[in-house]
Amino acid sequence: xxxxxxxxxxxxxxxxxxxxxKVHAMCTELARYEPEFYSVTYxxxxxxxxxxHDLAISLQRAGFETAPHLSFGSDDQADIIALLSTxxxxxxxxxxxxxxxxxxxxxxxxSLVHANELVALTRQSFGTRFxxxxxxxxxxxxxxxxxxxxxYWLGEKLRAGANRAITQYFFNADAYFRxxxxxxxxxxxxxxxxxxxxxxxxxxxVRFSDNCGxxxxxxxxxxxxxxxxxxxxxxxxxxxxxxxxxSRLIEGGAPGLHFYTMNNLAVTxxxxxxxxxxxxx
Ligand code: FAD
Numbered sequence: 001x002x003x004x005x006x007x008x009x010x011x012x013x014x015x016x017x018x019x020x021x022k023v024h025a026m027c028t029e030l031a032r033y034e035p036e037f038y039s040v041t042y043x044x045x046x047x048x049x050x051x052x053h054d055l056a057i058s059l060q061r062a063g064f065e066t067a068p069h070l071s072f073g074s075d076d077q078a079d080i081i082a083l084l085s086t087x088x089x090x091x092x093x094x095x096x097x098x099x100x101x102x103x104x105x106x107x108x109x110x111s112l113v114h115a116n117e118l119v120a121l122t123r124q125s126f127g128t129r130f131x132x133x134x135x136x137x138x139x140x141x142x143x144x145x146x147x148x149x150x151x152y153w154l155g156e157k158l159r160a161g162a163n164r165a166i167t168q169y170f171f172n173a174d175a176y177f178r179x180x181x182x183x184x185x186x187x188x189x190x191x192x193x194x195x196x197x198x199x200x201x202x203x204x205x206v207r208f209s210d211n212c213g214x215x216x217x218x219x220x221x222x223x224x225x226x227x228x229x230x231x232x233x234x235x236x237x238x239x240x241x242x243x244x245x246x247s248r249l250i251e252g253g254a255p256g257l258h259f260y261t262m263n264n265l266a267v268t269x270x271x272x273x274x275x276x277x278x279x280x281x
Contacts, residue, residue, distance in 0.1 A: 037065045
């Protein structure tokens with residue numbers, strides 16, 4: 001039996017009515033690729049708590065299967081359970097459960113709750129009501145003690161009850177394939193969906209990659225730097241590079257793609273068209 005390639009689209013939360021309408025329009029357009037869900041990010045430390053909640057609920061009410069991202073931030077267990085109860089009442093059944101990061105400037109004032117604990121709390125309180133996604137890092141989380149400890153903690157998130165992992169973005173397909181091999185060796189057999197970052201702006205990509213520990217290969221960095229003054233050229237080149245990356249991932253057996261859309265419809269659309277989505281595995 002043919003299995004469908006898992007597709008999901010990620011948006012950041014918005015603060016205005018115009019922004020909300022724009023995301024709705026994007027979801028309407030992207031529905032043709034038959035995604036499993038549309039996810040909505042959660043600002044570091046829970047800083048977008050209400051806008052994430054509002055966008056997720058508004059999308060779900062409009063009939064788009066939504067996956068709010070969630071971390072403890074400054075919440076306690078009762079707050080998290082209350083938030084999840086609201087999501088449950090709204091018919092939301094997908095989540096992206098994270099430790100998250102602290103907003104810059106607050107470092108060290110609060111300890112973060114690891115994602116495996118959030119997954120465990122969700123399972124204890126809501127059984128199998130939610131389908132839970134967690135984060136994975138083919139190039140390894142920047143705070144990790146070692147390659148294998150990061151894999152161990154990914155395993156703990158899955159053993160706590162997560163259904164699948166979505167990766168941090170990367171531009172080196174071999175890092176993903178090696179990670180999958182290593183994960184299988186330690187008994188991780190849940191789907192690990194590659195996270196796909198479109199390339200639209202050189203400086204933003206460099207800044208973001210430095211912060212989250214994603215590597216921009218030297219050849220790619222040079223190519224992007226040379227094109228950085230001509231945004232149309234950079235975007236065209238970026239679409240080509242990312243399309244090739246996605247094709248290689250699909251050919252190599254990746255079970256799906258999660259697009260970090262950066263709320264950019266045109267580029268996401270073009271990537272999906274180039275890849276002839278939706279498609280079977
Ligand atoms: P954890 O799984 O808790 O891991 C964090 C670090 O601690 C790792 O180094 C891990 O090896 C280690 N570790 C894990 N568990 C334990 C434990 N129990 N004891 C000791 N060490 C442990 N950030 C946001 O702020 N908002 C978002 O919406 C958001 N969405 C994301 C979506 C995806 C698909 C991905 C890949 C990342 C996203 N992030 C988001 C970034 C993420 O919050 C950061 O990378 C954060 O630093 C780690 O979150 P985590 O859930 O992976 O943490």
